[in-house]
Amino acid sequence: MTDIEHSIPNDDIAPDDVCPGADLSGADFSDANLSGVDLSDAELMDTDFTNADLSGASLVETDxxxxxxxxxxxTEANLSEVNLSGANLFNSDFSGANLMIADLSHTYLSRANLSNANLWGADLSHTDLSNADLFGASLLNVDLSGVTLSRKTTIDPPEDQIEGNENKLGEEQYDQIARANHELLxxxxANGLTGRARTARVRERKARRQEALAEEGLGGTIAWFGSLLSQFFTGYGIQLRVVVGGMLLLYVTSALVYSVAGGMTPVDSLYYSIVTFTTSPPTEPTGVLMRIVAGIETFAGTVAIVFLGYVLGTRERV
Structure with a gap:
């Protein structure tokens, strides 16, 4: 290491003193150029790195x-198992950094760039991630309890964070995806982002469904099929478009049958269908097809209304 390669403008520390295992607690490295430095296992508590360049640095197990x-x-720094608890990381750039099993609890990461960072197994509990960019970052096995998020916090779906062919994922990988989505949910x-919470719940249930299918047993197949029915009929109990779409399809299809098979005018068929859907046929249906469709619409309409009430009562509690 030479003075040309690294510069420390604000403290009486020689570049050769910056080495693995060094005790540099409380030092002032603001505006320093320490690109590619090796500070593995160093003591850097309460150190000032404001505006410093630590790109490509090795900070493994550093305090x-x-x-x-x-x-x-x-950027591209190796921070695996680093202790950053309580650190102020506002607007810092961790893009492509390795933060596996890092302690980031109680840190201030607002506006930080964590895109494509490896956060596998990291502790992000009680961390401020408002307006942070985590696009492409791995959040598998991450602790997000008490974390602060905002509408501008960008997070990729956990299922996109598994390397390799999705068709070859096993139970363990689907379990990791489900747990990550549950943490996000x-x-x-907790941060009032109910729309994103609902999306995370759907992803969690889908991952559990695939996990059940990967078991390759009768129990797993039954669990998979039950989850599939839940998605199809109620959108896992939180998606309105599934239930409303089914209700509209039933209503319009029945009205079409009443118009064609029953000889009703379009207006009369729509009226007949809505009454049949919500209560029972206003008049005795004529013909076998009309009777069958009216019976199905009355039963399915009642069930759909129950499903709609269930979804409306559940979605805001997610």
Whole structure:
């Protein structure tokens, strides 16, 4: 390491002192150029790295608790098992960084760039991720309890974070996807982002369905089929478009049958269908086909209305 390669403008520290295992707690590295530096297992508690360049640096198992890393460049850095608890990471760039099993609890990551970062097994509990970019970041086995999210926080679906062919995923991979979606569901709900919470729940249920199918047994097949029926009929109990779409299809199809087979005018067939759908046929249906369709519409309409009430009562509690 030479002075040309690295510069430390604000503290009486020689570049050669910046090495693995060094105790540099409380040092001022603001605006420093430490690109590619190796500070593995170093003590950097309460250190100031504001506006510093740590791109490509090795900070494995480093203690950076309560450090200041505002606007710090940490692109492609190796931060596996690093301790960043309580650190201020506002607007820092962690794109492509390795943060496996890192402790990021109680950190301030607002506006931080974590795109394509590997956060597998990281602790993000009670972290502020408002307006943060996590596009392409791996959130499998991540703890998101108490995390702060905003509408501008960007997070990729966990199922897109499994490498390899999706057709070859096994029970363990689907379990990881389901758990990650459950963490997101809880975090979104706690932050009032109910729309995203519902989406996360659907993804969680789909992952559990695929996990059941991957069991390759009768029990798994039955569980898979039950989950499929739940998605088809109620959208896992939270998607209005599934139930409303089915209701409209039943109503319009029945009205068409009444118009063609019963000789009704379009207006009369629509009226007959809506009354039959919600209560029972206003008049005795004529012909075998009319009777069959009216019976199905009355029964299915009652069931659909029950489903609609269930979905409306459930979706906002997600």
């Amino acid at each position: 950076l608790s309560d450090a200041k890393l505002w606007n710090t460049d940490l 809880t975090a979104y709900s």
